[in-house]
Amino acid sequence: MxxxxxxxxxxxxxxxxxxxxxxxxxxxxxxxxxxxxxxxxxxxxxxxxxxxxxxxxxxxxxxxxxxxxxxxxxxxxxxxxxxxxxxxxxxxxxxxxxxxxxxxxxxxxxxxxxxxxxxxxxxxxxxxxxxxxxxxxxxxxxxxxxxxxxxxxxxxxxxxxxxxxxxxxxxxxxxxxxxxxxxxxxxxxxxxxxxxxxxxxxxxxxxxxxxxxxxxxxxxxxxxxxxxxxxxxxxxxxxxxxxxxxxxxxxxxxxxxxxxxxxxxxxxxxxxxxxxxxxxxxxxxxxxxxxNQGTTADLFRTPNLRKRILAMAFNWLTCSYCFYGVSQYVGQLSGDIFINVTSSSAVVLCGTLLSIPMMKVMGRKTILLTCHFICSTCLFILAFAEGILSVLCATVGVVTSFIVFVVVYLMCGELFPTVVRNCAVGLSSMSARIGSMVAPFVLDLKDIHPSLTAITFAVIPFIAFFVTLLLPETKGCELTTTLEEGEKAFTTPPKK
Missing domain, CATH: 1.20.1250.20 (MFS general substrate transporter like domains)
Incomplete structure (x- = not known):
């Protein structure tokens, strides 16, 4: 299209x-x-x-x-x-x-x-x-x-x-x-x-x-x-x-x-x-x-592009899954629902603005790894936290997942060559929608055990941390055009 x-x-x-x-x-x-x-x-x-x-x-x-x-x-x-x-x-x-x-x-x-x-x-x-x-x-x-x-x-x-x-x-x-x-x-x-x-x-x-x-x-x-x-x-x-x-x-x-x-x-x-x-x-x-434009199938024909699109799609799924799911979870925590959601959203806005200088001074991959680690840790703690600590942990989880959303949108465009860049972003975006569709049902797991919802949310960014290790750093990269260039890109250390 x-x-x-x-x-x-x-x-x-x-x-x-x-x-x-x-x-x-x-x-x-x-x-x-x-x-x-x-x-x-x-x-x-x-x-x-x-x-x-x-x-x-x-x-x-x-x-x-x-x-x-x-x-x-x-x-x-x-x-x-x-x-x-x-x-x-x-x-x-x-x-x-x-x-x-x-x-x-x-x-x-x-x-x-x-x-x-x-x-x-x-x-x-x-x-x-x-x-x-x-x-x-x-x-x-x-x-x-x-x-x-x-x-x-x-x-x-x-x-x-x-x-x-x-x-x-x-x-x-x-x-x-x-x-x-x-x-x-x-x-x-x-x-x-x-x-x-x-x-x-x-x-x-x-x-x-x-x-x-x-x-x-x-x-x-x-x-x-x-x-x-x-x-x-x-x-x-x-x-x-x-x-x-x-x-x-x-x-x-x-x-x-x-x-x-x-x-x-x-x-x-x-x-x-x-x-x-x-x-x-x-x-x-x-x-x-x-x-000549490539197709979605071209993303899976060669090993490096295949590895990158699968890892990137999982990152999109993770941030959407955690952001929408934990945002709803905040509304179910103890305390005033209006205050909880407002404070969480306000901190997310601060996180969004913070991502601007972060992307200037830190690598994309470093930001993703940091946010996945913090998000997973806080959500694991959330499974056993009560009162204000539970709201704090959930809020940090929402903020870090949203920062990931900001970064992957940019990183996805830098990672893939021009002829399949649109296909990569489109496929990744579909993965994000799948994450947001699954998230509401995870909330219902609390009826089985009160801690199960938070633990289930925490597992995905934990996995995403290791999946992200498969991705190269793209900050300051030269964008590629052809499939051949995209497959060979990032396979050698960047010039200092």
Whole structure:
């Protein structure tokens, strides 16, 4: 797909710390200016809504105590006549659809449906954005998100609620992919390190705000309505969001591309006189070039690439599995659920910002090994901790897993050659979605033994630590283009 096969060439290109002048768009608009900053702020609107829906399950299905009238027991099963504790949350999907005892697993299934929708949406909207451009599919995803999120507050059955959660997931997958593509297609590779982190910051802000939206709207129906309304702000995209010149040029819509490029260059204070001539020369040169793209199968044909893609995919699975799973686990710990989730999310934001200087001074592999070790250790301690120590350990686990997320996104692009870079990132992203789909069911293991959930979460980053040892260090590397270059890369010590 064009949306992936070309995107990662634009992000990483061949530059190492400086944008090279061969890129037409960057020659005209510059690597980063006032226009790109404004675009970044505009696209942040989608990230906040994404955070709301990704972690909404914490407050849609919080831990709920019940008294069984017929057996006169607390949380006793089976139970056909429960009286729920509604002191904190007057109505949740647990109380609305009686998701207790034999039906308790359905709450986790609802989150699985959402994450499955995210996987489907990222692939579906990726294809749509290739064919119809970035702008209208993003607007369409935002509209779908509002319709599904708002409607889910009025559905009479759990089956319909889960179906609409799947729909929300599809829209979230679409907005995640396309908003990132739009931003990256306007920005040069010299900013890839800082943007890999800052791209996640609005998501962290949304995670901080979410508990206080839930604090004010404690009925899950009111909460669903409240979480759906910020998406309406994205309607501003109808008037202010441009189509990306890269897609327009690739589809030979030259006139529209020239108009947009002239506007961006003007806002950034760059010359506009030669824009038309530069685009036309580029189109002529591009028509004479043939670009051969690799396939996902090429990642498994040779031993080094095969080893690296398996190790990288497992890293993506690990960070998604731990981040989403332990984030939900924080909501089930003792103490105030609103304070716990807020404090955890605030620390994650600090960790996201901290990852910027970390990537400047530390190697990618070193960061991954350090974070996996800390995450696994804290989650093992969490299995036996109580009170504030349990919240602290869980928070550190969430922070370190999120830092891994920031780093692997960058490292994956540096690790693989251009012809299969998009395939590598796409396959790794699918692995991450699998991790987030499995995580909710791990939470249910606490019913077997209170420590089992934390131990199960701890095992995966422990394994990931050793898997990461198979990966080479990529900081400061020269990016490769062909499969042959990619297979031979990192097999000799880097020059000092």
């Amino acid at each position: 064009f949306i992936f096969s070309n995107l990662y060439q634009y992000i990483w290109g061949t530059a190492q710390g400086k944008d090279k002048p061969q890129d037409l768009i960057l020659q005209i608009t510059g690597s980063f200016g006032k226009y790109q900053l404004w675009l970044f702020v505009l696209l942040c609107l989608t990230k906040i809504s994404i955070a709301f829906h990704q972690l909404a399950i914490i407050f849609l299905a919080p831990p709920t105590q019940f008294y069984c009238v017929s057996t006169q027991t607390l949380n006793g099963c089976p139970c056909d006549d429960p009286i729920y504790d509604t002191r904190i949350f007057p109505r949740t999907i647990i109380t609305e659809f009686n998701l207790i005892c034999k039906k308790k697993w359905l709450a986790s299934f609802s989150q699985l449906a959402f994450q499955a929708g995210t996987l489907v949406g990222s692939m579906l909207f990726g294809m749509v954005a290739d064919k119809y451009g970035r702008r209208m599919p993003l607007i369409g995803a935002c509209i779908l998100q509002f319709i599904c999120a708002f409607s889910s507050a009025f559905l009479p059955t759990f089956e319909l609620f889960t179906l609409f959660r799947f729909g929300i997931g599809i829209s979230v997958g679409g907005t995640m992919v396309i908003s990132f593509v739009i931003l990256m297609e306007f920005i040069g590779p010299a900013h890839r390190e800082i943007l890999s982190a800052l791209y996640q910051a609005p998501f962290n802000v949304g995670c901080i705000v979410l508990p206080w939206v839930a604090y004010y709207y404690r009925d899950f129906k009111s909460l669903q309505i409240a979480l759906s309304t910020p998406t309406l702000l994205c309607l501003i995209y109808f008037y202010s969001l441009p189509e990306t010149p890269r897609w327009l040029i690739a589809k030979h819509k030259t006139e529209r591309a020239i108009i947009i490029l002239q506007h961006v260059a003007k806002v950034n204070g760059r010359p506009v006189e030669n824009v038309r001539a530069m685009v036309e020369v580029h189109q002529l040169a591009a028509s004479r070039q043939k670009v």
